[in-house]
Amino acid sequence: MVDDNQRFLEVARRSLEWQGLDVVCTATTIDAALGLVETERPDVVLIDVSLGEESGFDLLRQLTERYAYLVGRIIMISTRAEEDYTDLMDGTRAAGFLAKSSLSVAAIRVLIPGLP
Amino acid sequence: MELVAALARQVAGLVELAAELNASRLRLMAELDGAYQRIERELHDGVQQRLTTTGMELRLVQAALPDDDPARAALAGLGEQLRGMEAEVRTLSRRTFPAILSEAGLGPALRSLARQASLPVELSVPPLPRYPALVETTAYHVVSEVVAHAARTQAGFVSVEIADRDGSLRLVVTGGSEVGQVVRDRVDALGGRLETGAGRVAAALPVRLPTG
Numbered sequence: 001m002v003d004d005n006q007r008f009l010e011v012a013r014r015s016l017e018w019q020g021l022d023v024v025c026t027a028t029t030i031d032a033a034l035g036l037v038e039t040e041r042p043d044v045v046l047i048d049v050s051l052g053e054e055s056g057f058d059l060l061r062q063l064t065e066r067y068a069y070l071v072g073r074i075i076m077i078s079t080r081a082e083e084d085y086t087d088l089m090d091g092t093r094a095a096g097f098l099a100k101s102s103l104s105v106a107a108i109r110v111l112i113p114g115l116p
Numbered sequence: 117m118e119l120v121a122a123l124a125r126q127v128a129g130l131v132e133l134a135a136e137l138n139a140s141r142l143r144l145m146a147e148l149d150g151a152y153q154r155i156e157r158e159l160h161d162g163v164q165q166r167l168t169t170t171g172m173e174l175r176l177v178q179a180a181l182p183d184d185d186p187a188r189a190a191l192a193g194l195g196e197q198l199r200g201m202e203a204e205v206r207t208l209s210r211r212t213f214p215a216i217l218s219e220a221g222l223g224p225a226l227r228s229l230a231r232q233a234s235l236p237v238e239l240s241v242p243p244l245p246r247y248p249a250l251v252e253t254t255a256y257h258v259v260s261e262v263v264a265h266a267a268r269t270q271a272g273f274v275s276v277e278i279a280d281r282d283g284s285l286r287l288v289v290t291g292g293s294e295v296g297q298v299v300r301d302r303v304d305a306l307g308g309r310l311e312t313g314a315g316r317v318a319a320a321l322p323v324r325l326p327t328g
């Protein structure tokens with residue numbers, strides 16, 4: 001899970017883990033996320049659209065270029081609404097978008113069917 | 117001869133003054149846009165983010181309670197209120213500044229505007245490069261004012277046509293012919309042209325900012 005807001009990372013981790021999902025690692029920057037994906041090989045990556053000065057879409061592009069298995073396994077998240085980003089989601093190789101207020105394991109499974 | 121020379125000096129002084137005033141207008145516009153953008157950013161990073169995480173924490177507390185605990189219903193009610201607040205802040209921050217305009221440029225911002233308008237907005241927009249921020253915000257304002265006016269007057273629909281030709285960004289917006297004075301001032305400060313009438317607004321904006 002990649003987000004520049006530490007408190008969100010903590011609360012979302014507790015929430016997703018309570019729902020039975022294992023949050024293997026969290027990162028707040030593109031560099032840290034790239035390093036962790038290389039070592040941890042997560043099944044799913046959640047990326048906040050705006051990572052401070054960095055763009056979550058940049059990280060999405062880099063990850064799907066480097067790791068073929070992550071195509072369709074990345075979900076973009078934001079506190080902004082989905083309709084603000086529909087356009088930017090078009091043509092990406094993400095599984096989809098979730099507003100942070102709708103983030104749940106059930107919602108992740110809808111976007112990425114066939115997860116263990 | 118002396119009179120002519122004095123007049124020439126005066127005219128040159130006035131030309132210089134006009135250029136200075138225009139540069140000052142551009143600085144004020146940039147400052148205003150920047151302020152709105154910062155407020156949107158702060159709303160998003162601050163209160164919006166906190167409302168979202170507080171809602172998640174509330175659901176965690178709720179989930180830890182026994183099924184028959186009466187506090188569950190009360191917490192669910194609070195959760196509803198939080199969601200309402202979140203939606204309000206989201207609307208407020210979107211009205212303050214369209215974040216997608218600075219993040220992704222004019223095309224995506226106009227498509228987002230069209231999707232959220234209360235009346236159909238038909239866009240004919242080619243892939244556009246990024247322009248100076250003032251050009252993008254001004255073009256966006258031209259379109260959003262016509263759309264807002266059309267929505268108020270219950271016009272049927274708005275269509276927007278954009279072309280980037282000969283160093284100039286051309287917009288033709290049909291479905292309304294009213295834009296406010298401030299938008300006219302913006303176009304003028306950029307050295308652009310704006311014509312209204314017969315149910316349409318046409319604008320041409322230079323894609324480079326006037327220098328000097």
